[in-house]
Amino acid sequence: MKASDLTKGLMALVEQKVPTFLWGAPGIGKSSIVKEIALSKNIGFIDLRLALMDPTDLKGIPFYDKESHTALWAPPAFLPQSGEGILFLDELNSAAPSVQSSAYQLILDRRVGEYELPEGWAIVAAGNREGDRGVTYRMPAPLANRFVHFELEVSVDDWRDWAYKVHLDSRIIAYISYKNEHLFTFDAKNESKSFATPRSWEYVANILKSNIDTSLLLDTISGAVGKDVAVGFLSFIKVMNKLPDIEAILAGNIEHYSEEVDVLYALSSGLVSAYLQNPSEENLENLLAYTLKMKSEFAVMIVQDLQRNSITMEHSQTFKKWVEKFAYLLN
Incomplete structure (x- = not known):
């Protein structure tokens, strides 16, 4: 369940x-x-x-x-x-x-x-x-x-809703959105002491907040979620350097659009996290306007994440345009 x-x-x-x-x-x-x-x-x-x-x-x-x-x-x-x-x-x-x-x-x-x-x-x-x-x-x-x-079963959607509510590091949310299977890697037949679980990803969030030397980051995160997952996550973090300025997007001052899937996962989670920490009507309008030119699956993912976090947007004129463009994907 x-x-x-x-x-x-x-x-x-x-x-x-x-x-x-x-x-x-x-x-x-x-x-x-x-x-x-x-x-x-x-x-x-x-x-x-x-x-x-x-x-x-x-x-x-x-x-x-x-x-x-x-x-x-x-x-x-x-x-x-x-x-x-x-x-x-x-x-x-x-x-x-x-x-x-x-x-x-x-x-x-x-x-x-x-x-x-x-x-x-x-x-x-x-x-x-x-x-x-x-x-x-x-x-x-x-x-x-x-x-x-x-x-209890592991649900990526439920975990993402929780992660946004507690303001978990957006890089972790983005990575799990990109690699669903890395949220939970426990295997009873595997004798490895470290494996990824929702709890161990919380540990990773705390590790990222610490002042640990970057040379120790791989070994430390590996100790929380396992070596293979840690390598994938740290490689994904490098994608964050390719992201446009998220604050500028919310302010309506940027029109940079990427076609790279890993970048779009990182950007989508980053935009939702940033908006939830600083919600306003202006930021919502700018965010919705930006999604109108994104790949459809990422535009839908952003809006659904906002709605699951109790953000109402039916009153927005931009959202009405959004519905006209993407409603077929919601049926």
Whole structure:
């Protein structure tokens, strides 16, 4: 399931407090999706990495109660005590079976030991698939049956929408637009430690922001996304030197048009990124006017990217001309 569709379904299930399990390969944004849902609903979010826990971490520590002459469990302070939110049990199927047993009680009964999960909190869990080279334990059928299961797939379109919203380096957006297959290169049969994922491309963005010596750039980026992808990306960056002045295009002061495909991918992503960071009616008119003379597939890609980022343009006279020219490609 694509991230955009999964988000809609997950929001509805969180509202009804239905336990949900997200399956997917490493680094594709499972935890990020759940966290963004909590932020959008303005509710709490607690991320528990169960693979790092012991059974007593969830159940608490036993102590002797003098008044009742019984052993009670002191619940952990990190579990929610009130309010609303999402309790995210990450790496559930990577946790030891004894930890899964404690989680099972929490999921089934919404309580463990002396602790009871507040009514306003929903439970969402996640884990890697058994064939993803991670340490996993087969989930017991009774536990699996307590969840609604979704498998998250990698979608380039969804990733591009997210990348524009967080203002990821436009060179990375351009490269993935040009080389879709390099967004996610994980192969369970390949023993390589480095491979491209949405998460590792975030690392690349941070590497590009750093002051690392250019002589170390290839090796460093290779450590994030793998050697072949790093070579392709750094070669693509050189294309950026061929781009016309993006700010001048938005200002309506340039009419330079390229026919090179790699340049057009870089230019299209650069124009969208620049506009989203400095939106105005004048910039929109100039941008739309520029797309009228671009290759059709890139003109459509720019407009669709703007629309997916909630930019309205139906009121624009230039957009009406754009529709007359390119509408046949949208059907």
